[in-house]
Amino acid sequence: MAVQRIISVAQGHICRVSMTIDRDIADDQRRSQLPATPAPKKRVQDRGLATKQRILDEALQQFSRSGFDAVGVRDIAEAAGVQHGLIKYHFGTKDNLWREAVRQLFQRATQILQVPPEEENLSTEEATEKALRRYVRYCADHPEHARLMVQESFRDNERLEWASRKFIRPSHDDILPRWQDLIGKGVAPNIDPVLMLYAMTGAAQTLFSIAAEAKHSHGIDALSEEVIQQYSDVIVTLFMPGLMSAHI
Amino acid sequence: MAVQRIISVAQGHICRVSMTIDRDIADDQRRSQLPATPAPKKRVQDRGLATKQRILDEALQQFSRSGFDAVGVRDIAEAAGVQHGLIKYHFGTKDNLWREAVRQLFQRATQILQVPPEEENLSTEEATEKALRRYVRYCADHPEHARLMVQESFRDNERLEWASRKFIRPSHDDILPRWQDLIGKGVAPNIDPVLMLYAMTGAAQTLFSIAAEAKHSHGIDALSEEVIQQYSDVIVTLFMPGLMSAHI
DNA sequence: CCAATTTTTATCCACTTGGATAGCTATTTT
DNA sequence: AAAATAGCTATCCAAGTGGATAAAAATTGG
Numbered sequence: 001m002a003v004q005r006i007i008s009v010a011q012g013h014i015c016r017v018s019m020t021i022d023r024d025i026a027d028d029q030r031r032s033q034l035p036a037t038p039a040p041k042k043r044v045q046d047r048g049l050a051t052k053q054r055i056l057d058e059a060l061q062q063f064s065r066s067g068f069d070a071v072g073v074r075d076i077a078e079a080a081g082v083q084h085g086l087i088k089y090h091f092g093t094k095d096n097l098w099r100e101a102v103r104q105l106f107q108r109a110t111q112i113l114q115v116p117p118e119e120e121n122l123s124t125e126e127a128t129e130k131a132l133r134r135y136v137r138y139c140a141d142h143p144e145h146a147r148l149m150v151q152e153s154f155r156d157n158e159r160l161e162w163a164s165r166k167f168i169r170p171s172h173d174d175i176l177p178r179w180q181d182l183i184g185k186g187v188a189p190n191i192d193p194v195l196m197l198y199a200m201t202g203a204a205q206t207l208f209s210i211a212a213e214a215k216h217s218h219g220i221d222a223l224s225e226e227v228i229q230q231y232s233d234v235i236v237t238l239f240m241p242g243l244m245s246a247h248i
Numbered sequence: 249m250a251v252q253r254i255i256s257v258a259q260g261h262i263c264r265v266s267m268t269i270d271r272d273i274a275d276d277q278r279r280s281q282l283p284a285t286p287a288p289k290k291r292v293q294d295r296g297l298a299t300k301q302r303i304l305d306e307a308l309q310q311f312s313r314s315g316f317d318a319v320g321v322r323d324i325a326e327a328a329g330v331q332h333g334l335i336k337y338h339f340g341t342k343d344n345l346w347r348e349a350v351r352q353l354f355q356r357a358t359q360i361l362q363v364p365p366e367e368e369n370l371s372t373e374e375a376t377e378k379a380l381r382r383y384v385r386y387c388a389d390h391p392e393h394a395r396l397m398v399q400e401s402f403r404d405n406e407r408l409e410w411a412s413r414k415f416i417r418p419s420h421d422d423i424l425p426r427w428q429d430l431i432g433k434g435v436a437p438n439i440d441p442v443l444m445l446y447a448m449t450g451a452a453q454t455l456f457s458i459a460a461e462a463k464h465s466h467g468i469d470a471l472s473e474e475v476i477q478q479y480s481d482v483i484v485t486l487f488m489p490g491l492m493s494a495h496i
Numbered sequence: 497c498c499a500a501t502t503t504t505t506a507t508c509c510a511c512t513t514g515g516a517t518a519g520c521t522a523t524t525t526t
Numbered sequence: 527a528a529a530a531t532a533g534c535t536a537t538c539c540a541a542g543t544g545g546a547t548a549a550a551a552a553t554t555g556g
Contacts, residue, residue, distance in 0.1 A: 045523065048533055065403045070317035073514065083535050088515060090533090147402045153458035154395045155313045164464035172465060189489075194466050195475070195482050199451040206450025207443070210401035216412035217420060218442050227443070234443050238486050241437075293553060296503055321544065331505050336545060338503095 052090045054080040060101045064144035067151045068098055068159070098159060105145055106167040112138055125187050125243060128178065129236055132200075136232045139208045140223055146205035172197065187242040200239050207231060300338045302328040308349045312392035315399045316346055316407065346407060353393055354415040360386055373435050373491060376426065377484055380448075384480045387456045388471055394453035420445065435490040448487050455479060 058079040062071045073094050077084035091097040112134075119130050139146060149168070152160045172194075179196060182188035188196070207214060211222035220227060236243065306327040310319045321342050325332035339345040360382075367378050387394060397416070400408045420442075427444060430436040436444070455462060459470035468475060484491065 043524075043532075045532060047523080051533080067315045067318055067399070070315055072512075074512085084514085085516085085536080086534065094514065149461070150454075150458060151315070151399065151402070153461035154399070156460040156463075160460060161464055164461055168461065169465045189485050191482050191485060192478060194462075194468060195455070195479055198455040198462065199479075199482055199486060202454025203447040203451040206398075206454065207446040210398060212404040212408060213397070213401035213412055213416065214442075214446065215404075216409055217417045220442060230440060231443055231447075234439050234447055237437050237439060238447060241489050291502075291554080293502060295553075299503080320542075322542080332544085333506080333546085334504065342544065 048090070051080070051082055051086065055082065055087060055090060055097070056101050056104055059097050060105060060144055060148070063098060063101060064148035064151070068094075073097075095159070099162065102148065102159075102163055102167070105148065106163075106171075109138065109142070109145060110171070112142075124178070124181055124185065125240070128182055128187070129240060129243060132236055132239065133232045136204050136235050137228065139205045140228045140231075143205075143208045143211065143223075146201075146209045150205075150209065182240070185242075187240055189239075189241065196239070200235070203238065204235050296338070299328065299330055299334065303330065303335060303338060303345070304349050304352055307345050308353060308392055308396070311346060311349060312396035312399070316342075321345075343407070347410065350396065350407075350411055350415070353396065354419075357386065357390070357393060358419070360390075372426070372429055372433065373488070376430055376435070377488060377491060380452075380484055380487065381480045384452050384483050385476065387453045388476045388479075391453075391456045391459065391471075394457045398453075398457065430488070433490075435488055437487075437489065444487070448483070451486065452479075452483050 055076060059071075059076045062076055062079065073087045074084045076097075077087055087094070087097055091100060113131075115127065115131065119127055122130065149163065152163065175197065176193050179188060179193040183190050183193070207222050207227075214220050214222045222228075222231075303324060307319075307324045310324055310327065321335045322332040324345075325335055335342070335345055339348060361379075363375065363379065367375055370378065397411065400411065423445065424441050427436060427441040431438050431441070455470050455475075462468050462470045470476075470479075
């Protein structure tokens, strides 16, 4: 594996660099309102878009289950019902496919986790409790999210750096001030918000990520409605212990 | 990958079955005090034992970082400074090597996490707090443990079933009654102990497992003494909120 | 010291890997 | 309808995969 891995990494670097540059250029152009480079204006067809999406969905599932290196582009292609050559056609490289899948993953997460209109004028405590429960529900409904990111985080590499900068850090920057607020009100424990966030996400995600283990070890079905409900209560109780007293 | 994976899985099954049988036979013999089969009495040399250990150590590191499928026996062998053929000689199969590494991992964990003599006559609360802090410290000192098991738990397979039955379930059976005790005393929140255990281990492990992400996203070094200390406090505060009041 | 045995290396194998390429098919524009 | 283009398949490649095997090297009991 050594040599191919090196090649793969090297190519990953190359791809990443060129891709990042392309994207950064694109971002810059968006910022400065300039039209992109003459734009070869490729007319994408619905058919192509559909298969591209099918590949992305399968890629997300497989990458999250087995990790980047253990998944073959052929596995993904087969699951999507296409020839593996199509992955090169639609995404260029396996690395690129991964990034596209992650981009879509976080996009969907942001939509699902955003505060709905009817919760906008709740008190901070109530809103946070709802958000906490919504997050637990998301972890249960989409265990592939935690699985994917956690696997990448076990080993430091370019993909992690990219995802962290692009998605994780921004989302945390959004959450942390609100926790700070809760601490001030005495609803959340007075603990460094960053450590608190890792404890919370770790607690909320893990049970659903490793549902197979929970099944083997205790016979519980972590993804059942009953357990999800109970576990939401667990997380709220643990991380907003002042909630009850605040309500009273 | 498809075909080779099937072959690999099939062989894994065979190996596992035969191995499990062997082991079960061995266990049975140990139970019934019968000497094992005439014992071909192979005289192992120190040299062989040493390289075997070197391979095991490297295997643990690499499996935990990248997951079983993504690691090549050649990677492990190279890191251990030997030819990859030696892995077949010492362990038979890659699957077997994994199991041997996990066996040793849990053996070491049990040693490190056991209650030291000087803590034996502490109160349940104090003993539990010590145990909690000891666990957090272990997670920080040996992040490979959580990484390895979590990766296997993402996907259901024979290795997970084996590890769960052999190591995880027994250890949980040991811990759960003690938590039940704490709940009775009002020191720990009145929550299903199993869910509580997953919340606790998830919270305690994750930060250290994904230290690379924490570094990228917040610039914190999760494995620094300072953070380990702080995080121990976080875990104790979260999971033994009644500790203070119990002390007063 | 030397014969027996354990440990290690050097190759071999069939199969898989990510990616490249050429050409075929389907769709769209003119 | 036909030219143009997008989507897709089939096939090739060099390199890597886990495992098998035989012969070399190191160790040890006698």
